Amino acid sequence: MNSWLGFDASTQSLSALLVDDSGNILSEEEVNFGRDLPQYNAPQGFIEGNSEGEFHADPLMWLDALDLCLQRMSEGGADFSSVVGISGAGQQHGTVYLNEDWEKHLSRLSSDKNLAKQIGPCISRATSPIWMDVSTGQECEEIAEKLGGAMEVCRRSGSVPIERFSGPQIRRFAKIDPDAYARTTRIHLVSSFLASVLAGKDAPIDHGDGSGMNLLNLETLTWDEELLEATAPELANKLPDPVLAETVVGPLAPYFQQKYGIPGSAQVVAFTGDNPSSLVGMGAAQPGKVVISLGTSDTFFAAMPEVKTDPNGYGHVFGNPLGGFMSLVCFRNGSLAREKVKEQLGVEWTAFDCEGLQNTPIGNDGDGMIPFFGPEINPRVDFHEPLLFGSEEFQKDPDPNKLVRACLEGQFINMRLQTEWIGAKPEVILLTGGASSNDGIAQTIADVMGIPVDRLATSGSVATGAVLRAARPLGGNFSAIQEHLCSPVDGSRRYPAEGTLPAYQRLAQSFSQALAGKSPRR
Numbered sequence: 167m168n169s170w171l172g173f174d175a176s177t178q179s180l181s182a183l184l185v186d187d188s189g190n191i192l193s194e195e196e197v198n199f200g201r202d203l204p205q206y207n208a209p210q211g212f213i214e215g216n217s218e219g220e221f222h223a224d225p226l227m228w229l230d231a232l233d234l235c236l237q238r239m240s241e242g243g244a245d246f247s248s249v250v251g252i253s254g255a256g257q258q259h260g261t262v263y264l265n266e267d268w269e270k271h272l273s274r275l276s277s278d279k280n281l282a283k284q285i286g287p288c289i290s291r292a293t294s295p296i297w298m299d300v301s302t303g304q305e306c307e308e309i310a311e312k313l314g315g316a317m318e319v320c321r322r323s324g325s326v327p328i329e330r331f332s333g334p335q336i337r338r339f340a341k342i343d344p345d346a347y348a349r350t351t352r353i354h355l356v357s358s359f360l361a362s363v364l365a366g367k368d369a370p371i372d373h374g375d376g377s378g379m380n381l382l383n384l385e386t387l388t389w390d391e392e393l394l395e396a397t398a399p400e401l402a403n404k405l406p407d408p409v410l411a412e413t414v415v416g417p418l419a420p421y422f423q424q425k426y427g428i429p430g431s432a433q434v435v436a437f438t439g440d441n442p443s444s445l446v447g448m449g450a451a452q453p454g455k456v457v458i459s460l461g462t463s464d465t466f467f468a469a470m471p472e473v474k475t476d477p478n479g480y481g482h483v484f485g486n487p488l489g490g491f492m493s494l495v496c497f498r499n500g501s502l503a504r505e506k507v508k509e510q511l512g513v514e515w516t517a518f519d520c521e522g523l524q525n526t527p528i529g530n531d532g533d534g535m536i537p538f539f540g541p542e543i544n545p546r547v548d549f550h551e552p553l554l555f556g557s558e559e560f561q562k563d564p565d566p567n568k569l570v571r572a573c574l575e576g577q578f579i580n581m582r583l584q585t586e587w588i589g590a591k592p593e594v595i596l597l598t599g600g601a602s603s604n605d606g607i608a609q610t611i612a613d614v615m616g617i618p619v620d621r622l623a624t625s626g627s628v629a630t631g632a633v634l635r636a637a638r639p640l641g642g643n644f645s646a647i648q649e650h651l652c653s654p655v656d657g658s659r660r661y662p663a664e665g666t667l668p669a670y671q672r673l674a675q676s677f678s679q680a681l682a683g684k685s686p687r688r
């Protein structure tokens with residue numbers, strides 16, 4: 167039976183999933199960047215730069231992770247012999263800068279050496295800015311000014327100029343290191359970079375991930391000439407073509423056949439962003455369903471019946487890999503903020519579980535937190551530590567149990583407020599990402615949103631989406647795989663507790679008041 171290989175290269179890990187045409191999982195593997203590749207000094211997948219707001223990662227780390235992941239699968243006995251299609255997804259917005267040797271080296275990958283060694287000489291910017299980077303406020307203003315305003319950029323690209331988006335990041339690189347920018351002949355996203363390596367040839371950028379760049383015109387689905395012009399010189403020549411997510415890039419590079427025994431006839435399908443891939447992997451690519459992903463970032467996304475942009479300029483419109491568009495709202499203080507609370511209190515994740523949360527009432531007696539441990543992007547405010555509000559006692563000497571609840575309730579009240587513009591009224595919200603397995607977090611989302619939440623059978627919705635996207639254009643059994651992997655786990659649904667509305671209305675009001683005192687980042 168044919169099988170399909172899907173990759174997920176997100177912030178903290180690279181994982182792979184091998185699935186047959188009936189949806190049975192044949193093999194799965196994960197490489198955690200911090201744990202498995204400590205030589206990159208990136209315990210959580212990123213490194214802080216020297217300038218304020220800079221967050222980067224070493225692109226060679228992603229290549230080492232790809233090699234290690236396949237090596238582990240192969241050593242673990244994974245049977246790659248029936249692989250027909252391969253696809254994947256990358257954390258969104260991150261950019262990889264390559265010099266003129268890139269295509270030559272790609273076409274000659276030798277199985278005697280590892281990928282990082284062979285691609286290393288082609289890298290023209292040692293580290294890649296990733297989605298956490300907020301260092302491009304100035305560049306966003308410059309791009310907006312050249313286009314006649316931020317809302318014009320939004321009208322064209324689906325988002326106002328956004329600090330983490332690739333266009334402003336490329337502009338900053340062209341300004342701070344014009345020589346290295348001039349030596350750069352190709353700029354890839356994390357997704358298209360990895361697709362290129364697997365295919366051994368320069369791969370295109372799909373519309374899903376391409377719309378996270380402030381460069382793609384959503385009406386024409388081509389690079390927007392004015393946006394290119396406003397961003398950096400000669401940019402059109404440095405970008406791969408934007409294509410439909412179902413585009414077949416070409417057969418797998420011989421490197422992977424020789425080294426890991428994956429058939430050379432296997433076709434690589436264009437990679438996309440991790441969130442668009444997750445939309446497919448959650449079975450939510452048709453309008454009507456809403457997904458909350460609790461990865462490193464928290465994201466809220468849904469397929470869009472018609473294009474609608476955020477009047478406040480915080481949310482985004484991306485291409486839906488199965489056609490049409492999706493809305494997405496991203497929160498920078500997601501899992502890392504929850505981890506900070508956990509570390510500071512010296513507790514385990516059980517403190518965030520239903521049992522831990524039983525020590526405090528819904529609404530926390532009005533004691534709350536703006537749970538931002540670093541700059542937030544939704545809303546766009548500068549924070550270095552969270553802000554407590556409510557009773558004097560809580561602000562001065564907070565009870566640890568209350569802090570846990572205040573963090574979670576604050577995160578999801580903020581999410582509720584920031585996603586109102588989408589107008590989604592789903593019957594159930596689908597949860598995915600590392601923190602979604604935590605019942606207390608799932609229950610808090612159900613309570614705050616007032617909507618039941620479900621988890622699916624597969625934990626890795628990004629890689630599942632990649633498997634489905636590989637299967638679809640290559641004649642795979644999309645519906646069988648989807649039915650098998652994208653159904654809710656029996657008994658995992660959490661229902662909102664009765665009568666929570668007034669407590670959360672009051673808390674949302676206090677949250678907004680406390681936040682109103684903080685000025686926006688730009």
Ligand SMILES: Nc1ncnc2c1ncn2[C@@H]1O[C@H](COP(=O)(O)OP(=O)(O)O)[C@@H](O)[C@H]1O
Pocket residue numbers: 176177178179460461462463501502504505515518599600601602603604607
């Ligand atoms: N039991 C748990 N409760 C809450 N959060 C968890 C739990 N297990 C893992 N996490 C969170 O999941 C995060 C990783 O999620 P993941 O989806 O793998 O991230 P990414 O895809 O961005 O690399 C970690 O940062 C961790 O904080």
Ligand SMILES: O=C(CO)[C@@H](O)[C@H](O)COP(=O)(O)O
Pocket residue numbers: 176177178256257258259297330378439440441459461462463464465494496
């Ligand atoms: O910036 C965004 C979306 O716009 C992030 O969601 C990144 O795509 C990283 O994803 P995770 O690693 O947190 O899943």
